[in-house]
Amino acid sequence: MKPSYAIIGCGRVGTSLARQLSAAGYQPAGFSSRTRDSAIQAAKAAGKEEAVYDNSWEASENAGVVFITTPDHSIAPACQLISENRGFQENAVVLHCSGALSSGMLSAARDCGAVIGSMHPLQSFAAVTESNPFAGIKVAIEGDAAAVDCAWKIAVDLGADPFNIRTDGKTLYHAAAVVASNYLVTLMRLSFELLQASGVPEREAYGVLKPLISGTLNNIERVGIPDALTGPIARGDVDTVSDHLSALRQLSETAADLYTRLGQATIEIGTAKGSLPTDAAAQLSRLFSKHIR
Ligand SMILES: NC(=O)c1ccc[n+]([C@@H]2O[C@H](COP(=O)([O-])OP(=O)(O)OC[C@H]3O[C@@H](n4cnc5c(N)ncnc54)[C@H](OP(=O)(O)O)[C@@H]3O)[C@@H](O)[C@H]2O)c1
Incomplete structure (x- = not known):
């Protein structure tokens, strides 16, 4: 019973x-x-x-x-x-x-x-x-x-x-949940703001991004991290990242700071994937360091 x-x-x-x-x-x-x-x-x-x-x-x-x-x-x-x-x-x-x-x-x-x-x-x-x-x-x-x-x-x-x-793991377990759920909301808001500033109407932002977000989640499920990483940092495209940072600084200091901090962490993933050449990783690292406030 x-x-x-x-x-x-x-x-x-x-x-x-x-x-x-x-x-x-x-x-x-x-x-x-x-x-x-x-x-x-x-x-x-x-x-x-x-x-x-x-x-x-x-x-x-x-x-x-x-x-x-x-x-x-x-x-x-x-x-x-x-x-x-x-x-x-x-x-x-x-x-x-x-x-x-x-x-x-x-x-x-x-x-x-x-x-x-x-x-x-x-x-x-x-x-x-x-x-x-x-x-x-x-x-x-x-x-x-x-x-x-x-x-x-x-x-x-x-x-x-x-x-x-584990009993002594609960604080970090909960921090993981906050990053995966709450900070995803924060990231999506930033992305919506950037899209809007680029000229995409606010009401269309989610629809424009949804296939991209779903594809990324599918890739994480299918091939895991680091292989799911794509984009300019994974490719070592330093000029593109530099252009992003210049544009972001003009738009919002907070947006540029978030992009910089997350970019630094993303270098490690690109390196682990093996797609980011060592010299490009060093250039990206210097670029992000210049932008850290
Ligand atoms: N919400 C979530 O998404 C979520 C998810 C997972 C876990 N949790 C956990 O679940 C627990 C409850 O969260 P919740 O979101 O359900 O909170 P909640 O909606 O704010 O409900 C808490 C209830 O506790 C009552 N209360 C406050 N102080 C009390 C006291 N000293 N003695 C007796 N009752 C008291 C309140 O009463 P009155 O209504 O009578 O004023 C309120 O209805 C928390 O530990 C939270 O971390 C929440």
Whole structure:
């Protein structure tokens, strides 16, 4: 039989979990949030409106699995409060969903004999949706062995694809996710701005770039890095890069700085690919150094 669960912190992730855990056959035991309204929404999504509690330790005390899905900075204090009020069952599994923080944030739960872990859905939850946001996504799991086992089963039951992350690797793991997701948005904005300055209407920017972006992702999947790198740095076309930098400086210092820093890192990839001649790599390196502010 699947364990019962409680949700402490009923926002986007907590309420999504409530809906999908109940749909997967887990028994809702209690819901508590900073405001009663949010707890009610989660309880409704879980199909157990009567399981709303004003005190977090009352929501958690009958649950086999307790999810603390408050904002990151409130996870440890929320866990501490429940522990002080003896709100964790002995052998309960206590989990949080932060990507950046480790299960260590939940150490107060051990005072009650609970086991602790973290279970990070590698997905952006902008809102609570009817459809299952966990289906097909990766979920990074670490913590006490019993907590890892339990989180793994939950992730599979939610339709996700779990994997183990080292406890001391979580900060860098999360930085990797920020680079791949958030900084991709930053790069796309820069590219849209440059296209617009070149005369392409703003509304057409994404459509113009989409086949290029998809092709690059396909190449990374097919041949990997460094072989997926193409373009002037991979070819050692120093004059083209120099022209880019001059044009960018006139347009925006920030754009030129970003291009310079990323260009420096790209030299290493061109060299590793074997397509960038040594003398061109040295010239590019000098060119970028002149532009570093
Ligand atoms: N959003 C994402 O894309 C995403 C993705 C992966 C992982 N995560 C992780 O999931 C966790 C939750 O994030 P979220 O995006 O769901 O945040 P959120 O939408 O801001 O929800 C957090 C909820 O916690 C409640 N809360 C705040 N302080 C509390 C406290 N001291 N005690 C009890 N409840 C409290 C808030 O309550 P009220 O509504 O009642 O005011 C809010 O609804 C975080 O650890 C985050 O890092 C988020």
